Amino acid sequence: MKTPVTLIAALLVSVLSALALSASAAASRPNIILVMPDDVGVGDYASLGNPVIRTPYVDAFKKESLLFTRFHVSPTCSPTRSALMSGRHEFKNGVTHTILERERMALSTTTLPQMLKSVGYTSGIFGKWHLGDEAPYQPDQRGFDEVYIHGGGGIGQVFPGSCGDAPGNTNINPTLFHNGTFVKTTGYCTDLFFAQALKWIDAQRTAPRPFFAYITPNAAHGPHVVPEAYYRHYRGKPGVTEEIAKFLGMVENVDTNFGLLLAKLKEWGIADNTLVIYLGGDNGGTAGRSIFSAGLKAGKGTTYQGGTRAAAFFRWPAGRIPAGAECAALSAHLDLFPTLAELTGATLSPVVKQQVEGRSLLPLLKNPQSPWVDRTLVHHAGRWPKGKAADSKHAKAAIQNSRFTLVNNEELYDLQADPGENTNVIAQHPEEVAKLRAAYDTWWSDVQPLLVNENVTGVPSINPFQELYYKQFGGSPTAAALKRMDPNSPLGGGANAGARKNRKAKTAN
Numbered sequence: 266m267k268t269p270v271t272l273i274a275a276l277l278v279s280v281l282s283a284l285a286l287s288a289s290a291a292a293s294r295p296n297i298i299l300v301m302p303d304d305v306g307v308g309d310y311a312s313l314g315n316p317v318i319r320t321p322y323v324d325a326f327k328k329e330s331l332l333f334t335r336f337h338v339s340p341t342c343s344p345t346r347s348a349l350m351s352g353r354h355e356f357k358n359g360v361t362h363t364i365l366e367r368e369r370m371a372l373s374t375t376t377l378p379q380m381l382k383s384v385g386y387t388s389g390i391f392g393k394w395h396l397g398d399e400a401p402y403q404p405d406q407r408g409f410d411e412v413y414i415h416g417g418g419g420i421g422q423v424f425p426g427s428c429g430d431a432p433g434n435t436n437i438n439p440t441l442f443h444n445g446t447f448v449k450t451t452g453y454c455t456d457l458f459f460a461q462a463l464k465w466i467d468a469q470r471t472a473p474r475p476f477f478a479y480i481t482p483n484a485a486h487g488p489h490v491v492p493e494a495y496y497r498h499y500r501g502k503p504g505v506t507e508e509i510a511k512f513l514g515m516v517e518n519v520d521t522n523f524g525l526l527l528a529k530l531k532e533w534g535i536a537d538n539t540l541v542i543y544l545g546g547d548n549g550g551t552a553g554r555s556i557f558s559a560g561l562k563a564g565k566g567t568t569y570q571g572g573t574r575a576a577a578f579f580r581w582p583a584g585r586i587p588a589g590a591e592c593a594a595l596s597a598h599l600d601l602f603p604t605l606a607e608l609t610g611a612t613l614s615p616v617v618k619q620q621v622e623g624r625s626l627l628p629l630l631k632n633p634q635s636p637w638v639d640r641t642l643v644h645h646a647g648r649w650p651k652g653k654a655a656d657s658k659h660a661k662a663a664i665q666n667s668r669f670t671l672v673n674n675e676e677l678y679d680l681q682a683d684p685g686e687n688t689n690v691i692a693q694h695p696e697e698v699a700k701l702r703a704a705y706d707t708w709w710s711d712v713q714p715l716l717v718n719e720n721v722t723g724v725p726s727i728n729p730f731q732e733l734y735y736k737q738f739g740g741s742p743t744a745a746a747l748k749r750m751d752p753n754s755p756l757g758g759g760a761n762a763g764a765r766k767n768r769k770a771k772t773a774n
């Protein structure tokens with residue numbers, strides 16, 4: 266039996282070690298930069314096997330970082346951003362689409378920058394937000410101190426209701442929203458987002474508090490508009506159409522900007538204690554898939570591996586993340602929140618602990634071979650017609666563990682033997698199927714009460730970005746624009762909504 270003295274000593278030791286841990290977390294808290302281009306697939310990088318594209322800076326970064334080779338994102342844009350911002354599946358934040366108010370991240374969600382703020386970080390977003398354009402959903406209300414974004418899910422987008430960008434925008438000289446005011450810019454979208462991020466980082470780098478820069482260019486989402494200098498050298502390559510050439514040019518331009526960012530970190534002497542995460546895409550492959558698909562089945566908008574796999578690179582020299590290494594653990598975007606919470610020593614409230622369902626990757630960042638208990642990940646493309654959630658349980662859905670994936674409740678693939686998902690082995694593994702089905706049933710039931718955006722009312726008849734734009738500059742939307750923004754239009758899910766709605770909705774990102 267312990268004496269009171271040894272008990273007090275033990276207590277002291279534990280208090281002191283807890284203090285030491287938090288002191289060391291505070292001392293070593295790195296700056297964090299997360300770069301994530303749009304609609305770029307695993308196969309769209311030279312060092313990951315693409316025979317045509319030029320991505321020298323990501324390729325060099327691969328040699329300096331740890332690459333997660335089995336990292337998953339969601340099948341489309343807003344869902345991935347929502348999971349990344351919250352540490353949980355997007356449906357649990359109410360995000361089941363990319364438009365029609367179903368891209369709005371529930372206001373009850375605690376966000377990544379809010380969590381980081383609790384341990385002294387300042388945060389900036391540069392590029393695409395796509396989790397709601399109405400004022401309460403905007404990034405300045407969700408933890409970001411610096412905001413430099415376009416609206417909607419892409420530059421120039423207009424959809425019924427709230428989701429849309431400033432009127433008449435294109436990738437060249439876009440009007441962007443900077444801390445509550447529109448600015449008319451000169452330049453190419455991706456160059457502008459990185460330039461503003463660098464300007465902001467430059468202003469933060471000597472401050473005592475660390476920063477989080479979330480750099481999310483709209484490239485290489487369509488429309489594929491990019492100056493010819495970026496893509497003319499792809500013309501005439503095998504299988505490269507004019508459209509694909511432009512797409513490749515947009516990715517190359519992101520790569521060039523990423524290289525510039527890395528060079529600046531080095532020049533400023535902050536590369537060592539900055540965690541740089543390069544997340545190669547926010548969903549599966551798109552326009553580049555016909556050139557190289559990395560052996561994966563299908564692409565964006567599906568729940569095959571080609572719809573949800575992304576390349577995730579982590580570099581933090583002071584944190585001793587191994588360089589030029591790979592980790593094959595089954596991992597996902599929803600792991601980033603708990604990873605960054607642990608890494609920065611943030612204390613999560615019981616409510617936030619309950620919100621977060623991802624796992625900290627910290628043990629793997631220290632040692633990519635660390636034990637990693639198997640898990641299941643759910644992929645679901647959402648996008649069901651309005652009011653049809655209950656009918657969509659098995660539509661474009663998959664649940665996977667590290668070996669098997671069960672797609673649409675009827676196809677089972679052995680990812681170890683068949684990473685390209687060519688042979689359905691559902692008849693051979695009844696026990697595995699039963700386990701995955703049971704896990705999926707529970708998950709689907711858990712999700713239902715959290716689908717808060719399925720039947721929203723009070724939808725604006727003018728995109729909030731357009732309204733703010735005209736308030737600042739004068740003028741008003743054209744009749745054609747008003748028609749496109751009308752929430753009672755067929756696409757908006759109004760009374761006459763029909764087949765056209767679904768067909769058109771698929772073109773939204």
Ligand SMILES: [Ca+2]
Pocket residue numbers: 303304341342486547548774
């Ligand atoms: Ca996307």
